[in-house]
Amino acid sequence: MSRIGKKPVELPSGVTASVSGQTVEVKGPKGVRSFTATDDVAISVEDNVVKIDPRGMSKRARQQWGMARTMVANLVTGVTEGFKKELEINGVGYRAQMQGNTLKLNLGYSHDVDFTAPEGITITAPKQTVIIVEGIDQQLVGQVAANIRKWRAPEPYKGKGIKYKDEFIFRKEGKKK
Numbered sequence: 001m002s003r004i005g006k007k008p009v010e011l012p013s014g015v016t017a018s019v020s021g022q023t024v025e026v027k028g029p030k031g032v033r034s035f036t037a038t039d040d041v042a043i044s045v046e047d048n049v050v051k052i053d054p055r056g057m058s059k060r061a062r063q064q065w066g067m068a069r070t071m072v073a074n075l076v077t078g079v080t081e082g083f084k085k086e087l088e089i090n091g092v093g094y095r096a097q098m099q100g101n102t103l104k105l106n107l108g109y110s111h112d113v114d115f116t117a118p119e120g121i122t123i124t125a126p127k128q129t130v131i132i133v134e135g136i137d138q139q140l141v142g143q144v145a146a147n148i149r150k151w152r153a154p155e156p157y158k159g160k161g162i163k164y165k166d167e168f169i170f171r172k173e174g175k176k177k
Contacts, residue, residue, distance in 0.1 A: 005065035028079025
């Protein structure tokens with residue numbers, strides 16, 4: 001039995017949800033998001049609560065039950081608070097700055113890296129060594145942050161590169177004489 005799926009998703013004030021078929025659409029102060037569930041689960045909205053129930057007890061139905069509930073909860077979180085990933089840049093001469101909708105990164109290459117923010121994502125660089133990626137779509141925020149990090153992933157000897165704020169870089173010891 002899914003312990004996650006049993007718990008209904010409560011809708012805070014200012015957030016509305018509507019179900020048409022297997023698609024749930026959530027509207028809130030930050031925007032509108034939707035999710036289409038598989039046919040293995042039944043979705044219903046009753047007085048500011050979204051309930052997800054499995055159709056049958058097959059393994060796939062039980063898997064989709066918890067996943068669908070989590071996806072709906074993420075929609076609600078996205079349209080109320082939004083999602084945010086913070087990146088830190090470590091390394092001499094490595095820096096970032098915003099120019100309009102483009103993030104300019106100096107990462108030790110012979111050229112600057114220009115990263116254009118996709119639709120629905122806000123990128124800010126409050127300091128030259130900090131990048132903040134925000135949006136209402138959790139998957140897109142994480143993917144954009146991963147794409148930025150991929151330009152110069154942190155290396156294990158000096159820790160130079162772009163890392164997530166809460167990421168721990170396992171450090172290696174250098175050569176010994």
